[in-house]
Amino acid sequence: MVAAKKSKKLVDKCLQIKLAGIRFKNPVILASGTCGYGKKLSEFIDLNTVGGITTKGLSLKPRNGNPPPRIYETSSGVLNSIGLENVGTEKFIKDYLPFLKKFNTKIIANIFGNSIDEYKEVAKLLSAEDGISAIEINASCPNVKKGGMEFGKTPKGAGKLVEKVKSVSKVPVIMKLSPNVSNIEEIAKASEDSGADALSLINTLVGMAIDTKTRKPRLSTTTGGLSGPAIKPVALAMVWKVKNAVSLPIIGMGGIMNSNDVIEFMIAGASAIALGTAVMVNPYSVIEIINGLKSYCKENKIVSIKEIIGSLQI
Numbered sequence: 001m002v003a004a005k006k007s008k009k010l011v012d013k014c015l016q017i018k019l020a021g022i023r024f025k026n027p028v029i030l031a032s033g034t035c036g037y038g039k040k041l042s043e044f045i046d047l048n049t050v051g052g053i054t055t056k057g058l059s060l061k062p063r064n065g066n067p068p069p070r071i072y073e074t075s076s077g078v079l080n081s082i083g084l085e086n087v088g089t090e091k092f093i094k095d096y097l098p099f100l101k102k103f104n105t106k107i108i109a110n111i112f113g114n115s116i117d118e119y120k121e122v123a124k125l126l127s128a129e130d131g132i133s134a135i136e137i138n139a140s141c142p143n144v145k146k147g148g149m150e151f152g153k154t155p156k157g158a159g160k161l162v163e164k165v166k167s168v169s170k171v172p173v174i175m176k177l178s179p180n181v182s183n184i185e186e187i188a189k190a191s192e193d194s195g196a197d198a199l200s201l202i203n204t205l206v207g208m209a210i211d212t213k214t215r216k217p218r219l220s221t222t223t224g225g226l227s228g229p230a231i232k233p234v235a236l237a238m239v240w241k242v243k244n245a246v247s248l249p250i251i252g253m254g255g256i257m258n259s260n261d262v263i264e265f266m267i268a269g270a271s272a273i274a275l276g277t278a279v280m281v282n283p284y285s286v287i288e289i290i291n292g293l294k295s296y297c298k299e300n301k302i303v304s305i306k307e308i309i310g311s312l313q314i
Contacts, residue, residue, distance in 0.1 A: 228255055
């Protein structure tokens with residue numbers, strides 16, 4: 001582990017961004033889920049290098065998640081049905097947050113619940129903790145029968161959830177949107193109207209895989225969430241559509257594997273991006289992507305990466 005005070009040289013002004021009032025050293029954020037709570041990933045990379053870390057989804061009480069098998073690699077991505085397994089808010093605050101606070105990076109707490117009251121309680125507890133920069137609402141996980149999709153699949157449900165979380169949060173609130181809806185722009189607009197400070201999109205697409213020998217699904221839950229390169233074109237299109245529907249900053253995600261992918265998302269309208277599957281496949285991809293962004297700025301004489309946000313030419 002590298003101490004935060006030694007990471008100043010890792011800050012490159014051309015990559016600095018500001019999102020929802022929060023200053024990030026670069027637009028590369030670790031997405032919720034694949035980086036866990038940072039401890040294991042810190043054995044591979046210096047967490048001081050990333051702009052931010054989004055925690056694994058946190059509920060009020062610990063959760064075991066779904067039974068195995070709950071992850072399956074496809075030809076162009078990964079299907080997962082983890083079921084939001086997590087240690088619970090209290091244990092995270094006690095055992096994991098102190099570790100993350102040692103690094104010079106922003107901490108975003110991803111939260112979920114089986115009721116609006118649970119969302120509110122988790123947001124209230126976490127946002128009161130020193131070191132938490134923002135709350136990300138998970139209202140879009142397709143693997144959980146309760147909570148998640150029930151709140152995020154309609155404009156009314158999404159808007160109400162944002163409003164209630166905002167009423168108790170002491171830090172900016174980011175609404176994470178699902179692609180498994182009929183009109184993502186309407187849900188984005190409802191989130192904006194209800195006070196969201198930023199949006200993150202997209203979460204995983206519903207997918208399925210079958211073992212042809214046994215004729216059984218590859219996942220214990222039959223369907224799961226598809227991530228990885230396969231969903232990138234869908235994610236790009238949705239980021240662009242949402243950017244044209246609202247004025248909120250966007251954290252883009254979905255199939256980002258290299259720095260060129262990041263640049264595409266930013267041109268489409270994302271102010272920052274989040275890495276998930278890429279980190280699981282290759283932890284060092286984080287460093288490679290950040291270095292790739294620096295090279296892109298230098299080669300194209302870009303003073304600030306912010307110049308390319310929403311610069312799509314049509």
